[in-house]
Amino acid sequence: MQAKAEQQRRSRLRQRLLGLAADLPVQKLQLAVTVTPAAASLLPALAVAALILLLAAARRAPAPSSLDAYRSGVAVVVPPSAPGGGTPRGAGAAAAAPQVPPGCDIFRPGEWVPDGAAPYYTNLTCPLIQEHQNCMKYGRPDTGFLRWRWRPAGCDLPRFDAEAFLDAVRDTSMAFVGDSLARNHMQSLMCLLTKVAYPKDISKTADPEFRTMHYESHNFTVAIFWSPFLVRGYQPDPARHMWAIHLDEPDAAWVSGIAGFDRVILSAANWFARPAMFYEAGRVVGCHYCLAPGVPDLTHRHSLRMAFRAALRALTGPGSAFNGTVIMRTLSPTSHFEGGPWDRGGDCRRTRPLAASEARMAGLDLDFHTAQVEEFARAKAAAEAGGRAPRLVLMDTTAAMVLRPDGHPSRYGHWAHENVTLYNDCVHWCLPGPIDAWNEMLLQMLLQDPS
DSSP: OHHHHHHHHHHHHHHHHHHHHHHSSSOOOOOOOOOOGGGGGGHHHHHHHHHHHHHHHHTOOOOOOTTTTOBTTBOOOOOOOOTTOOOOTTTTHHHHSOOOOTTOOSSSSEEEEEOTTOOSOOTTTOTTOOGGGOTTTTTOOOOGGGSEEEEETTSOOOOOOHHHHHHHTTTOEEEEEESHHHHHHHHHHHHHHTTTOOOEEOOSSSOTTEEEEEETTTTEEEEEEEOTTSEEEEEEEGGGTEEEEEEEEEOHHHHTTOTTOSEEEEOOOGGGGSOEEEEETTEEEEEESOOOTTOOBOHHHHHHHHHHHHHHHHHHSTTOOOOSEEEEEOOOOSOOOBSSOTTTTOBOOOOSOOOTTTOOOOHHHHHHHHHHHHHHHHHHHHHHHTTOSOEEEEEOOHHHHHTOGGGSOBTTTSOTTOOOOOOOBOSSOOSSSTTHHHHHHHHHHHHTOOO
């Protein structure tokens, strides 16, 4: 009886050891346990030793995490080492990607030509599209507007290569700073990259206007910072629809967060058309459409110019903590409403691009574009004269996009039966859509970047 009880005790102990081993996150173990009477007294000690070894194996040091140094909206990531590993998928893709020839201006002049291979993605393959730009989901009946590509004069703009893009930005970070068109641009990029990888949301805030995404396969971080004026702006009394814009105070919402980024894509324009009081050094210096006695109307052109001056100074001026590359994107057209202004029935129902002979930059688009280009040149000259490190690059997309009044959501940003109060959207761009060309241009800028 004693022998049988001892055998049952040993069997239960063996099963417990096997059960504990099975629960540990290590490779499956194949145990063959043979216990002799002479070793029976050693079995408890051996069991303890085996558990210690198993636990030590299970708790070995974790691999370096890309989130270890994440703080203040910036993921300062350390590339994980992989000794003995093979070449990462896509390595060298940037070096092999086609580039435009030297001297080719990818921005202007040019034309939109048919592209039977478009689009790169659909609303079914990319889950990252903002609802109001998801034109196919909400029933836009025509798809012809998707099948065009931008061709600069004298050369071809190569198609977007997701592998090459991710290879070019490997172990770096990129921040989009601006309004909802900056978000539109970033979402286009993420949709284009879905052919290779999907990002992980590593945002440290629940605010949808400030998102940080990480591509673990290439250690690439991309983020959006909502700042429609680039400088501090707010509504003291929302009922009056009047804004207060401090033209000499860069918006802390992005300035405090971009120091650790390698590249910043800066853009803004549309919000400057709103009625506003302008402040400098805390004092009212003018306004746009305020009708206040004794306050000069300096126009929204003045406010946009001064806001870009302050933002570029924050990125490239003395004392700036930013040491990366500034890519300044010019405005997306404000002029595509037809049949009335945006708040009185204006719409954009065209189904194909305009020819270069049918449209040109004019009016507010021209005024805003001129101010942006002049402030870019001013900031670049000042940075070069001061011998400062940040690089400035102009991404002049406006001329190409003036020709695409067919690429907006119009009424196809919500279901037709929904009881919503929304104006026809002739500002943002459908995804997929013409805005994808911005990232074809951006890829070429990256491939030609000596840094």
